Amino acid sequence: MEERTEIASLGEFGLIEHLTKNFEIKQASTIVTVGDDAAVIDHFGKQTVITNDLLVEGVHFDLMYTPLKHLGYKTVVVNVSDIYAMNATPTQILLGLAFSNRFSLEALDEFYAGVHAACEEYGVDLIGGDTSTSQKGFIISCTAIGEVPPEKFVRRDTARKGDLLCVTGDLGAAYLGLTILEREKRIYLENPKIQPDLENEQYIVGRLLKPEARKDIIEFFEEKELTPTAMIDVSDGLSSEILHICTKSNLGCVLYEEKIPIGEDTRQAAFKFNVDPTACALSGGEDYELLFTVKQEDYDKIKDNAQISVVGYLTDVEEGRTIYTKGGTRHPLTAQGWNAFKQQ
Amino acid sequence: MEERTEIASLGEFGLIEHLTKNFEIKQASTIVTVGDDAAVIDHFGKQTVITNDLLVEGVHFDLMYTPLKHLGYKTVVVNVSDIYAMNATPTQILLGLAFSNRFSLEALDEFYAGVHAACEEYGVDLIGGDTSTSQKGFIISCTAIGEVPPEKFVRRDTARKGDLLCVTGDLGAAYLGLTILEREKRIYLENPKIQPDLENEQYIVGRLLKPEARKDIIEFFEEKELTPTAMIDVSDGLSSEILHICTKSNLGCVLYEEKIPIGEDTRQAAFKFNVDPTACALSGGEDYELLFTVKQEDYDKIKDNAQISVVGYLTDVEEGRTIYTKGGTRHPLTAQGWNAFKQQ
Structure with missing residues (x-):
């Protein structure tokens, strides 16, 4: 039988600490990370690029055929993709999760294992985490942050005839x-x-x-x-x-x-x-x-x-x-x- | 009878455009706003402070006695409060909303009127918006960004004996x-x-x-x-x-x-x-x-x-x-x- 640890046994702060304990800081721009009112970043003269996305179970994904580890990985990928689309380099992410009590700690660990793998792959730091309960379904909010040298970002509205x-x-x-x-x-x-x-x-x-x-x-x-x-x-x-x-x-x-x-x-x-x-x-x-x-x-x-x-x-x-x-x-x-x- | 416009009549991009059209840019640091893959900010040598929060209907608020305009206002307040708690000045927010089809455009307009009032009060720019459907309930993801002179932020872990x-x-x-x-x-x-x-x-x-x-x-x-x-x-x-x-x-x-x-x-x-x-x-x-x-x-x-x-x-x-x-x-x-x- 699979192990099942009730999330309530950790408390909210214990949970965040548990989920983020394997995440090492990779970016010099990460000044304050998970565990304060807010995170602090310093892009040292570069511009900051930022995007967020909400992924809702039953709308954006189906847990019947989506492994939680893959879902964690994809959550990061979808957001860093928007940062690359600005010609910028992703540097940090913040995650907010809401889940019903059908989720065990082991299920969240699976999800975070995917998040961790993607953070390693793309070199980004997890700098904020918010968890809460939901009445129904799994809800994921992800904010990705990146940096770009001044005025090097690429918009959607700047194409020219003949390009x-x-x-x-x-x-x-x-x-x-x-x-x-x-x-x-x-x-x-x-x-x-x-x-x-x-x-x-x-x-x-x-x-x-x-x-x-x-x-x-x-x-x-x-x-x-x-x-x-x-x-x-x-x-x-x-x-x-x-x-x-x-x-x-x-x-x-x-x-x-x-x-x-x-x-x-x-x-x-x-x-x-x-x-x-x-x-x-x-x-x-x-x-x-x-x-x-x-x-x-x-x-x-x-x-x-x-x-x-x-x-x-x-x-x-x-x-x-x-x-x-x-x-x-x-x-x-x-x-x-x-x-x-x-x-x- | 109250007016009711179906959200589907606008399409996703029309909706974002409609909801954000009255928001004027107030911050010099807002370089690219709503409407691209990501927003761009430049804090010109200051450090960037960032926090996010997920508010879920039935968990964090009850629409039976919470006017949507107040909820929009409070969404911004809750997040800028975390920025102030770092001794920083809030400058921008990003919003992600998921809602079921019981929501009309007029309901979202009410919510955004509250967001707008709070943005005016606290001098922050709305620089990103993501909307989607939910299976049940109203889900709000808010990311707030602020700025602070280098190393002037205040953490939770730096109090001293006698303070x-x-x-x-x-x-x-x-x-x-x-x-x-x-x-x-x-x-x-x-x-x-x-x-x-x-x-x-x-x-x-x-x-x-x-x-x-x-x-x-x-x-x-x-x-x-x-x-x-x-x-x-x-x-x-x-x-x-x-x-x-x-x-x-x-x-x-x-x-x-x-x-x-x-x-x-x-x-x-x-x-x-x-x-x-x-x-x-x-x-x-x-x-x-x-x-x-x-x-x-x-x-x-x-x-x-x-x-x-x-x-x-x-x-x-x-x-x-x-x-x-x-x-x-x-x-x-x-x-x-x-x-x-x-x-x-």
Whole structure:
């Protein structure tokens, strides 16, 4: 039988101390950490970048198929991804958790093990923790902090006409991972004797449950002395993010379907589920890749990086937002890229 | 009939834009605000102080008797209070909200009106907003950011033997406000025709529903060139906060019951409810006053401030943590000050 320690046996301060005791400080900027009214950071002349996210059980994740350790890891990744999307380096996080009494200390330890692994991977310090009870479900609030040299941050609204639209890695896998996990959940609920069939689906399931943020790309920009003209992370699907940059920068765009990076495992899973792989990339979401724009003269700096695909370019706003399909036909790009695509 | 606009009619980005459109930037340190992957702040050589809090309906507040506008105000106050408790000035906040579909746009507008009023009062900028749905209840995540000149922040663990224990304002009122609202709720649920009887209880109810943070005290410290040796905000009751400072600083203390500041309205309400007013101050919580320690030689700087009461002093850890009652008897101070007090 699994061990179960009631959280009440530690008290609130005992709990925070227990959960954070293995976290070592890695950043010189962390001056005061967990255990005071507030944390203190000093970015020594750099600017501070900050973002927060609320993850709610039953809305953002399903504990039926999400291991708590993965969830802890993903909580950090989702937030540091927003910091990278500003061309900044993540340095600290604060966590607030609310959970019902069905949670044991061992369950929280699992969650924090994932948080710890991600803090190690991305070099961030956990500097604040707040825990409380909830009436229902597990609620996670995460604030990520980062630093950037003065005025080196990259916004969404600063792209220019003619800039190249670039995206990292490959897209659409997380959506298919979610699709297969939801299918297996339905099958299990109908007949708990049937074991989930996830063979050959490690890639797409892994992309959903344990995504990574593109630390390597920010380091690559620094190495190449390249500053994108605009950047955003791909959390809601490629079309939605491209439209954000276009709207905020008051521009149009041309996107080429054939240039959208989609992995072989993703393609095969899409065919199995009888969905269009391009639609998964355009509207699937949760890929946590980076979408950014660069000046045309910077093309040479990115062309040899296999992790970066040029998928189109930006135009005057009057030219609209367009996707050219593989067949050569032209469609307006909409936030519901998938539906728009299918209807035409 | 009250107007009701479905939130879904705006979409997520439309919603954030709608809710934040009246918020003007007040701080020079706010470089990038709502609407990008993350916000950017520049404290220009000062250190950054940061805290976050999760407020969950049914755990931290009851919407049956908490007006949404007050809740929005209190959300900001609770968080800036932690910033003041570091001897820092709050500059920005980020908000994350999750709500079920019983919430209309008008309800969120009410909440944001309160947030806006508090941002004006405390001079802070709202720089990030995240909204999502919840399966049940209203969940609020707030991150507050502040600034402090290098090494001027005040921790909990730096008090010294002989320092004076000081507390601001008066204590115990919020707990009695909660008591009366809970009583009126029970009466109403038993018989909805009975109107709540809150006459003469404005002070205690106001202290619960619309608390203020002690901005004035931090300004007073600056004016007097006084740096407390330790500080914490009083959110869980005076005894719990004193014990925090003692434990973190490895000290004992002597506290005098007769010195604990309790308002006349609070005393009268306590007698009406047949509870000990001192117990309300020691264990009530939610007062959002400041508890701090100063060196004895700084007594002259604080003695004329009517908002500051000296309630005791710090001793060697071996001397224990003691409260002297009005009757002159001596009791150990415990985190459950109330119970300990009653038993003896």
